[in-house]
Amino acid sequence: MARYIVRRMLWSVLLLILVSAVVFILFYVFPSADPAQLRAGRQANEDQIQAIRESLGLDHSVLTQFWIYIKGVFTPLDLPGTDAHGPLYFGRSYQSNADVFDVIKADLPATVMLVIGAVVIWLAIAIPVGIISAIKSRSLLDRTTMITTLAFISAPVFWLGLVALYLFAQDVGLIPIFPGIGSYAEADSFAGKVGSMLLPWFVLAAATAAIYARYLRSQMIDVMGEDYIRTARAKGLPEKRVIMKHALRSAITPIVTLLGLDVAVLLAGNAILTETVFNIPGVGAETYNAIKRSDLPMIQGITLFGAFFIVTLNLVVDIAYAYLDPRVRYE
Amino acid sequence: MRTRLRWLLALGAIVALALTVSACGDDSDSGSSSSSSSAGGDFAPPTEAPSDAKQGGDLTVIAASDVDYIDPGAQYYQFSYMVSSATQSNLESYAPADVEEATPLLATDHPTVSDDGKTITYTLRDDVMYSPAPPDGDQSWKPRAATAADVKYAIERSLLPGVPNGYVQTYLAGVEGIDKAVKEAQANPTGGPPDISGITAPDDTTLEIKLTNTTSLGVIGALTLPVSAPIPEEYAKQYDAENPSTYGEHQLSTGPYMIENYTPNKEIALVRNPNWKAGEGDFRPAYLDNITFQEGFADTVSAGKKVLAGSAQVNGDFSAPPSVIKQAATSGEEGQLTVTPSGGNRYIALNTQEPPFDDINIRKAVIAGTNRTDLRNTRGGELVGPVATHFLPPDFPGFEEAGGLEGTGLDFLSNPDGDADVSAEYFKKAGMSSGKCEGSDCEITMVGDDSPPGSDTAEVFKNQLEAMGFTVNFQKVTHDIMYTKFCSVPANAPDVCPNVGWLKDFNDGQSMLDPTFNGQNVVPENNSNWPQLNVPEINKAIDDAALIDNLDERNQAWGDVDTQITEQAPAVPWVWDNQANIASADVAGVINKFNANWDLSFTSLK
Numbered sequence: 060m061a062r063y064i065v066r067r068m069l070w071s072v073l074l075l076i077l078v079s080a081v082v083f084i085l086f087y088v089f090p091s092a093d094p095a096q097l098r099a100g101r102q103a104n105e106d107q108i109q110a111i112r113e114s115l116g117l118d119h120s121v122l123t124q125f126w127i128y129i130k131g132v133f134t135p136l137d138l139p140g141t142d143a144h145g146p147l148y149f150g151r152s153y154q155s156n157a158d159v160f161d162v163i164k165a166d167l168p169a170t171v172m173l174v175i176g177a178v179v180i181w182l183a184i185a186i187p188v189g190i191i192s193a194i195k196s197r198s199l200l201d202r203t204t205m206i207t208t209l210a211f212i213s214a215p216v217f218w219l220g221l222v223a224l225y226l227f228a229q230d231v232g233l234i235p236i237f238p239g240i241g242s243y244a245e246a247d248s249f250a251g252k253v254g255s256m257l258l259p260w261f262v263l264a265a266a267t268a269a270i271y272a273r274y275l276r277s278q279m280i281d282v283m284g285e286d287y288i289r290t291a292r293a294k295g296l297p298e299k300r301v302i303m304k305h306a307l308r309s310a311i312t313p314i315v316t317l318l319g320l321d322v323a324v325l326l327a328g329n330a331i332l333t334e335t336v337f338n339i340p341g342v343g344a345e346t347y348n349a350i351k352r353s354d355l356p357m358i359q360g361i362t363l364f365g366a367f368f369i370v371t372l373n374l375v376v377d378i379a380y381a382y383l384d385p386r387v388r389y390e
Numbered sequence: 391m392r393t394r395l396r397w398l399l400a401l402g403a404i405v406a407l408a409l410t411v412s413a414c415g416d417d418s419d420s421g422s423s424s425s426s427s428s429a430g431g432d433f434a435p436p437t438e439a440p441s442d443a444k445q446g447g448d449l450t451v452i453a454a455s456d457v458d459y460i461d462p463g464a465q466y467y468q469f470s471y472m473v474s475s476a477t478q479s480n481l482e483s484y485a486p487a488d489v490e491e492a493t494p495l496l497a498t499d500h501p502t503v504s505d506d507g508k509t510i511t512y513t514l515r516d517d518v519m520y521s522p523a524p525p526d527g528d529q530s531w532k533p534r535a536a537t538a539a540d541v542k543y544a545i546e547r548s549l550l551p552g553v554p555n556g557y558v559q560t561y562l563a564g565v566e567g568i569d570k571a572v573k574e575a576q577a578n579p580t581g582g583p584p585d586i587s588g589i590t591a592p593d594d595t596t597l598e599i600k601l602t603n604t605t606s607l608g609v610i611g612a613l614t615l616p617v618s619a620p621i622p623e624e625y626a627k628q629y630d631a632e633n634p635s636t637y638g639e640h641q642l643s644t645g646p647y648m649i650e651n652y653t654p655n656k657e658i659a660l661v662r663n664p665n666w667k668a669g670e671g672d673f674r675p676a677y678l679d680n681i682t683f684q685e686g687f688a689d690t691v692s693a694g695k696k697v698l699a700g701s702a703q704v705n706g707d708f709s710a711p712p713s714v715i716k717q718a719a720t721s722g723e724e725g726q727l728t729v730t731p732s733g734g735n736r737y738i739a740l741n742t743q744e745p746p747f748d749d750i751n752i753r754k755a756v757i758a759g760t761n762r763t764d765l766r767n768t769r770g771g772e773l774v775g776p777v778a779t780h781f782l783p784p785d786f787p788g789f790e791e792a793g794g795l796e797g798t799g800l801d802f803l804s805n806p807d808g809d810a811d812v813s814a815e816y817f818k819k820a821g822m823s824s825g826k827c828e829g830s831d832c833e834i835t836m837v838g839d840d841s842p843p844g845s846d847t848a849e850v851f852k853n854q855l856e857a858m859g860f861t862v863n864f865q866k867v868t869h870d871i872m873y874t875k876f877c878s879v880p881a882n883a884p885d886v887c888p889n890v891g892w893l894k895d896f897n898d899g900q901s902m903l904d905p906t907f908n909g910q911n912v913v914p915e916n917n918s919n920w921p922q923l924n925v926p927e928i929n930k931a932i933d934d935a936a937l938i939d940n941l942d943e944r945n946q947a948w949g950d951v952d953t954q955i956t957e958q959a960p961a962v963p964w965v966w967d968n969q970a971n972i973a974s975a976d977v978a979g980v981i982n983k984f985n986a987n988w989d990l991s992f993t994s995l996k
Contacts, residue, residue, distance in 0.1 A: 100554065102895075114633050241452070
């Protein structure tokens with residue numbers, strides 16, 4: 060197992076370098092705004108723009124820029140023209156000149172809080188709904204929950220977020236019961252921050268809970284038809300034990316895989332719409348700003364962080380698999 | 391029904407008052423072009439604090455994005471000026487009601503200009519103290535009074551590549567020694583600010599600026615901007631030795647407030663500057679205790695509704711969207727909505743250097759055939775501002791001289807809804823007998839915004855062009871890409887740029903017309919003369935106007951330049967923007983007409 064983990068981690072480093080290369084290529088191949096012109100202002104002359112280009116390191120060839128970047132992130136070598144050195148030096152934002160790593164670190168708590176809360180809610184909803192729908196398959200309850208979940212899956216997060224705000228936010232809502240837009244930044248206590256997250260948690264959890272519920276239902280229906288479930292019932296085991304110990308354990312394994320990926324993707328900034336709608340100062344909101352301003356170092360840094368989370372959580376999921384499913388062994 | 395009626399009445403009142411006020415002029419403003427098109431009635435911008443304004447309280451400014459720069463030497467954006475006008479003391483600055491002329495602030499009076507027009511002299515106050523260093527600044531700093539040498543340093547450091555100022559090299563081009571200083575700064579970006587020989591500080595309160603020509607009014611105008619806020623060399627040089635400079639993050643204040651915290655894209659927190667004293671020399675009353683800019687409200691509709699429903703909040707960098715305006719107008723309390731001319735314009739640039747728009751008759755035909763009212767509707771209709779008939783905006787020097795709201799009387803601009811007959815006549819003059827565009831040159835390219843409202847404007851214009859016989863290849867890109875890859879790069883410029891516009895730098899025609907229509911300013915990148923208009927007579931008229939140092943003559947000259955440009959039909963002017971500002975019901979807001987936004991040094995809580 061140890062050898063397997065070490066091998067996976069080495070592959071992860073290679074994967075992260077590849078991800079960096081892809082982002083660089085995307086930034087330069089597809090049309091994007093010129094960061095130097097954006098920074099220079101509308102009346103800056105050619106010399107001023109060139110000076111900014113040089114200060115941002117954009118005067119180097121793409122390959123050189125990429126090499127400097129990789130050096131900063133993965134090696135302890137000094138970087139030319141700066142006092143900075145790696146590892147974990149992701150460069151400075153074109154827009155604010157802030158250290159990208161510092162910005163992401165500052166953004167992470169809000170995103171982690173958003174994701175953890177949402178995960179708890181969507182699992183708390185999805186697992187019981189999925190199980191009950193599977194057990195009561197084709198019943199009125201099953202049909203009602205499945206139609207409801209379909210509605211939530213179909214609703215885009217930004218739309219759901221705005222609807223939730225206009226219905227329930229204390230500042231702009233018709234039934235003002237939850238703290239509204241921008242309340243996370245306004246809150247100065249942990250309890251206040253938790254309160255400010257209630258609405259975003261439900262919004263972010265809604266669509267995912269619906270997907271998980273449907274997925275779990277279908278897995279459970281398949282598993283409940285398996286021979287070993289029939290055997291368990293024939294042995295006279297109580298139905299509750301059959302469902303919770305035998306069926307659910309088997310049906311939930313793919314859900315764990317899905318969960319690992321979803322959490323990683325959300326931590327990587329994919330809560331962009333929820334964070335933007337509710338103005339939560341997290342990685343997603345940072346991603347939105349970076350894309351808007353063609354801030355390559357920030358985009359690059361967030362993408363790498365995302366890739367890191369995905370790779371790491373995949374590894375965690377694979378290890379968890381071995382414990383959940385005794386048939387799985389890694390060499 | 392009742393709500394709708396209120397809304398219609400409110401809308402009617404705004405339009406009627408806007409037209410009435412603009413026609414009558416505004417007695418409170420002096421000068422030849424004092425008329426105003428400010429929306430009046432309930433939505434007229436308040437420019438004075440109430441006589442019983444309350445001292446104290448905390449205000450939150452709700453913003454969608456961040457400032458362009460926090461460094462006053464580099465700031466070049468209305469929203470950034472909201473911060474610097476509260477934290478810095480420029481030589482002169484615009485008080486809320488100022489339209490024609492700035493009010494002395496760090497200076498004791500308006501500057502004097504020598505008889506030959508080539509020396510500007512400012513006399514500075516000696517009682518303007520710097521703030522203490524901010525929490526993460528150099529704590530060894532001992533606050534002292536600002537001096538003329540500090541203003542010299544502030545201007546000189548703006549030439550450093552690490553302080554990317556976007557306007558100093560343009561407007562201060564006539565200052566002696568600036569070219570040499572620019573070269574020095576570029577050769578040694580971290581070697582400290584270069585000396586500009588034409589700027590001297592003979593003593594602590596005297597600043598002299600020597601010019602090579604008579605562009606004094608342009609220089610004086612540019613020095614109303616934050617670049618003239620004093621910066622002490624002994625404190626700033628450690629930060630200016632970096633590229634980019636980090637002085638902005640550690641800046642000292644000479645205004646009523648100082649920056650306590652700046653987190654890019656998230657928050658700017660202002661607290662009182664303990665060393666600032668209200669006095670005869672400083673016109674800012676500074677009622678509030680704390681001002682927090684809360685950023686990141688990407689959805690301006692919900693942000694606007696939050697402001698209206700909340701307490702002690704105002705909008706920052708966004709104009710209230712139509713649905714919020716409607717809510718404020720129908721159910722808001724008095725003073726929650728104000729509508730102010732922004733000092734900017736929007737137009738559709740026609741590439742005058744390439745067929746078919748190198749033919750002036752085709753340009754005139756297109757302008758005549760354009761329904762500019764429909765274009766304006768894509769941004770929200772009448773409340774957005776008057777349909778433009780030329781380029782200088784309302785409430786701006788030279789606007790009346792260029793014909794005011796009615797415009798110059800040119801037939802191709804006389805009907806805001808478009809005139810197919812006039813359009814057909816001009817097509818015929820261009821040799822197109824059908825009265826519509828004919829031939830292969832009528833297959834044109836257009837690059838515009840990929841998201842509303844810009845994309846809506848472009849789509850409507852595309853349809854109008856097609857009705858005139860054009861085949862339009864329309865490429866949609868983001869606003870930044872549109873400028874930096876296409877419209878501002880002449881080599882890649884399409885035939886039509888439908889989403890361009892310009893906002894004044896300061897209240898002088900030069901800042902509106904020189905960068906945008908002077909053929910000598912067409913540059914390979916970052917070009918702002920989007921139609922690439924290059925008419926020698928107009929270039930000369932612009933150069934001559936920039937040298938006039940008599941205010942009335944200058945305004946007349948810029949009005950005439952505006953007329954000349956409009957006659958050349960380089961673009962379709964379609965709206966002079968208003969800025970719709972909103973505030974919570976408990977805010978006694980004051981609008982600064984120069985900045986078309988809340989003046990935080992005058993705003994108070996009820």
